[in-house]
Amino acid sequence: MIQPTSNPPASELQIIEDATCTFCGCVCDDIDLHVQGHQIVKAQRACVLGTSWFLNHEIEDRPACLIEGRPASVEQGIDRAAQILVQARYPLTYGLSDTTTESQRVAVSISDWIGGCVDTTTSVCHGPSGMAFQGAGEVTASLGEVRHRGDMIIFWGSNPAESHPRHFTRYSLMPKGMFLPEGRKNRTCVVVDVRKTKSAKAADIFVQIKPKADFEGLWTLRALAQGLELDPHQVETDTGVPLSVWQDLMDRMKKAKYGVIFFGMGLTMTRGKHANSEALLLLTRDMNRYTRFVCKPNRGHGNVTGADNVVTWRTGYPFAVNLARGFPRFNPGEYTAADVLARGEADAAMIIASDPMANFSQPAREHLKSIPYIALDPKETPTTRHAAVAFCVATYGINVPGTVYRMDDVPIPLRPAFPSPFPSDLEILQGIERRVRSMLQN
Numbered sequence: 001m002i003q004p005t006s007n008p009p010a011s012e013l014q015i016i017e018d019a020t021c022t023f024c025g026c027v028c029d030d031i032d033l034h035v036q037g038h039q040i041v042k043a044q045r046a047c048v049l050g051t052s053w054f055l056n057h058e059i060e061d062r063p064a065c066l067i068e069g070r071p072a073s074v075e076q077g078i079d080r081a082a083q084i085l086v087q088a089r090y091p092l093t094y095g096l097s098d099t100t101t102e103s104q105r106v107a108v109s110i111s112d113w114i115g116g117c118v119d120t121t122t123s124v125c126h127g128p129s130g131m132a133f134q135g136a137g138e139v140t141a142s143l144g145e146v147r148h149r150g151d152m153i154i155f156w157g158s159n160p161a162e163s164h165p166r167h168f169t170r171y172s173l174m175p176k177g178m179f180l181p182e183g184r185k186n187r188t189c190v191v192v193d194v195r196k197t198k199s200a201k202a203a204d205i206f207v208q209i210k211p212k213a214d215f216e217g218l219w220t221l222r223a224l225a226q227g228l229e230l231d232p233h234q235v236e237t238d239t240g241v242p243l244s245v246w247q248d249l250m251d252r253m254k255k256a257k258y259g260v261i262f263f264g265m266g267l268t269m270t271r272g273k274h275a276n277s278e279a280l281l282l283l284t285r286d287m288n289r290y291t292r293f294v295c296k297p298n299r300g301h302g303n304v305t306g307a308d309n310v311v312t313w314r315t316g317y318p319f320a321v322n323l324a325r326g327f328p329r330f331n332p333g334e335y336t337a338a339d340v341l342a343r344g345e346a347d348a349a350m351i352i353a354s355d356p357m358a359n360f361s362q363p364a365r366e367h368l369k370s371i372p373y374i375a376l377d378p379k380e381t382p383t384t385r386h387a388a389v390a391f392c393v394a395t396y397g398i399n400v401p402g403t404v405y406r407m408d409d410v411p412i413p414l415r416p417a418f419p420s421p422f423p424s425d426l427e428i429l430q431g432i433e434r435r436v437r438s439m440l441q442n
């Protein structure tokens with residue numbers, strides 16, 4: 001049972017030092033929270049997104065559990081949820097990127113007991129990278145290593161200035177490092193993108209490629225890394241960038257002491273998808289013939305990296321895993337939640353900290369609405385509104401402790417600000433697992 005921090009009187013100001021922001025994959029763990037009762041009044045060092053995450057947090061006035069829209073006790077909800085999952089022939093578990101690693105672990109266990117399909121929001125963001133890692137491997141590093149060593153930083157299809165506002169200042173561009181005493185002055189920053197983003201404005205070199213030409217651009221660099229001769233006209237037609245620009249970039253990459261490529265959904269979710277990610281992973285590997293080069297996806301949700309890690313520990317694969325036969329099978333497209341629902345295959349679901357009713361395709365949403373499903377979320381969402389059993393849970397990082405994984409796979413502990421009247425999703429999931437196991441044994 002999780003013990004929340006004691007509840008201070010409303011007027012007393014409490015400062016929680018080194019709290020962790022879980023709004024984005026940077027997972028900044030240096031935030032000082034000023035807390036008055038059930039309100040965070042200041043989030044020192046947080047960026048604009050983190051500040052809004054903390055200061056807008058409020059305890060909603062609604063029941064902890066609804067069954068078919070009617071208030072019920074948490075125990076009744078757990079019982080009904082377990083019945084739905086045990087009786088299903090093709091249960092689906094989905095979401096998981098905005099909760100703790102501890103909860104993710106229990107959710108995968110439940111899927112294993114009931115022989116279901118487990119998928120995370122990775123399948124709609126960096127799923128192609130997850131597939132490419134399986135094929136090409138990953139030359140990688142922690143953000144700490146990047147901070148202390150990275151003298152050439154490339155952002156490809158990624159715009160951290162807007163999506164991860166402290167990425168530049170905390171990890172990749174501005175900090176003075178052990179081997180970079182002058183910080184930004186010791187670094188070259190390159191942005192490759194289809195449009196001039198806010199991040200591009202902060203770069204030393206901006207390479208504007210043609211939309212959907214990432215694969216061609218990456219293979220141009222791979223060819224240049226090997227010293228192959230290329231047709232300038234062909235390269236410019238294919239990529240929208242003159243060969244001389246690619247050659248200059250390759251020369252600089254070879255001269256770097258420690259190069260880093262951060263990539264985003266501008267690469268993984270455009271034409272080529274996993275082939276784009278694989279090309280980038282292979283380019284990084286190629287560069288290690290000349291100098292040290294690493295790459296890393298810039299991840300969005302606070303613990304989506306934890307979801308990848310947990311599902312991989314438990315099944316060997318990062319997402320889109322089917323456990324129906326008693327052993328894991330990995331097949332994106334077949335076992336990804338959006339596809340399982342759109343094809344009308346799942347006959348029950350458990351959605352954790354995610355809102356597929358707001359962002360899946362129409363056929364997937366229609367099907368989800370037609371089957372009994374359980375939703376766990378701190379907020380009321382379109383998904384919780386249509387759930388057979390909806391649990392209102394405490395918010396991870398603000399109300400409950402636990403572990404999350406930063407985008408570089410480093411686990412970070414959470415320091416909650418104040419307790420919530422709602423149970424954590426870990427407590428609910430543990431209850432469901434116990435109930436599922438006892439039902440299966442009888």
Ligand code: SF4
Pocket residue numbers: 021022023024025026027028045046047048049050051164165166167
């Ligand atoms: S960069 Fe991300 S993790 Fe850090 S404070 Fe901003 S939103 Fe939070």
